[in-house]
Amino acid sequence: KNEVEQSPQNLTAQEGEFITINCSYSVGISALHWLQQHPGGGIVSLFMLSSGKKKHGRLIATINIQEKHSSLHITASHPRDSAVYICAVKRGSNYKLTFGKGTLLTVNP
Amino acid sequence: DAGVTQSPTHLIKTRGQQVTLRCSPISGHKSVSWYQQVLGQGPQFIFQYYEKEERGRGNFPDRFSARQFPNYSSELNVNALLLGDSALYLCASSLDGDPSGNTIYFGEGSWLTVV
Numbered sequence: 001k002n003e004v005e006q007s008p009q010n011l012t013a014q015e016g017e018f019i020t021i022n023c024s025y026s027v028g029i030s031a032l033h034w035l036q037q038h039p040g041g042g043i044v045s046l047f048m049l050s051s052g053k054k055k056h057g058r059l060i061a062t063i064n065i066q067e068k069h070s071s072l073h074i075t076a077s078h079p080r081d082s083a084v085y086i087c088a089v090k091r092g093s094n095y096k097l098t099f100g101k102g103t104l105l106t107v108n109p
Numbered sequence: 110d111a112g113v114t115q116s117p118t119h120l121i122k123t124r125g126q127q128v129t130l131r132c133s134p135i136s137g138h139k140s141v142s143w144y145q146q147v148l149g150q151g152p153q154f155i156f157q158y159y160e161k162e163e164r165g166r167g168n169f170p171d172r173f174s175a176r177q178f179p180n181y182s183s184e185l186n187v188n189a190l191l192l193g194d195s196a197l198y199l200c201a202s203s204l205d206g207d208p209s210g211n212t213i214y215f216g217e218g219s220w221l222t223v224v
Contacts, residue, residue: 004151033213041197043152043215086151096142096165097213099151 003027006087006100013107019074021103023087026068030090033097034061034072037084046072046085077107111136113202113216121222122190130185130219134202138214140164141183143175144199146218152199158183159205190223197221 007022023032034046047054047061049070054061058077063070074081084102091098114133122128134141140159144152154167158177177183181202187194197218203211 035215040217041146041199041220042217043199043201045212045214048212088151096154096157096167097144097152098154099144101149101151 002100003098004087004089004100006085006103008103009101010104011106013077013105015078015107015109017077017107019077019081019105019107021072021085021087021105023070023072023100024068025070025087025089027089027091029065029068030092032063032070032090033088034070035086035088037086037102039083043086074105077105079107079109081105082107113200113214115198115200115216115219117219118217119220119222121224124190124192124223126190126223127186127188128190128221130187130198130200130221131182132185132200132202132216133182134200135214138202138204139181140203140205141177141181142201142203142213143183143185144201145169146197146199148196155185155198187221192223195221195223 005024031050033048035043037043049063058075060073086102087100088097116131142157143155146152156175157165161177172188175185199218200216201213203213
């Protein structure tokens with residue numbers, strides 16, 4: 001079992017819909033990152049969380065440390081949101097990030 | 110300000126050859142990490158360097174090596190290439206060595222194809 005599991009693997013939505021992507025992890029962590037990857041390969045950091053909730057524009061990220069779970073929400077989705085969304089965690093003093101496999105989001109007009 | 114820059118963007122190598130990938134972090138960032146992303150998978154950690162010292166190493170064979178220069182740029186070297194080394198190699202920089210304290214910034218990656 002992977003240390004970081006994301007669901008769903010693939011998600012198709014209509015423009016305007018509310019999107020939720022989930023991330024569960026099996027180990028204690030010190031931080032969790034949500035990242036966006038477009039087909040060209042480059043990755044953009046969306047959020048870094050260690051507790052609670054963060055909001056940036058139409059994106060909201062939440063984390064529940066006790067339940068080892070985080071969610072990324074997109075309100076009023078748009079075709080330009082189509083990308084792979086990746087969850088990554090950092091454990092304690094370990095320097096590396098461990099990534100989930102990603103969720104491929106397609107938003108149709 | 111320039112973001113994280115990687116070169117080359119695409120390259121094709123033959124099995125058994127050696128490859129060097131380069132990364133320049135954002136100005137002022139002292140930490141560089143390297144990740145391998147095979148098609149359809151999430152990135153896998155290879156190395157992290159901070160202040161020119163190796164701070165972490167992932168589960169990769171000794172064919173993979175890296176270094177960080179005084180200007181904080183970095184090179185990733187892979188010797189005796191195998192077909193399975195075909196992947197997107199991503200470089201990430203951050204202000205210091207702790208990814209729980211700072212935002213990380215990724216380059217566009219180097220696409221390596223081994224034939």
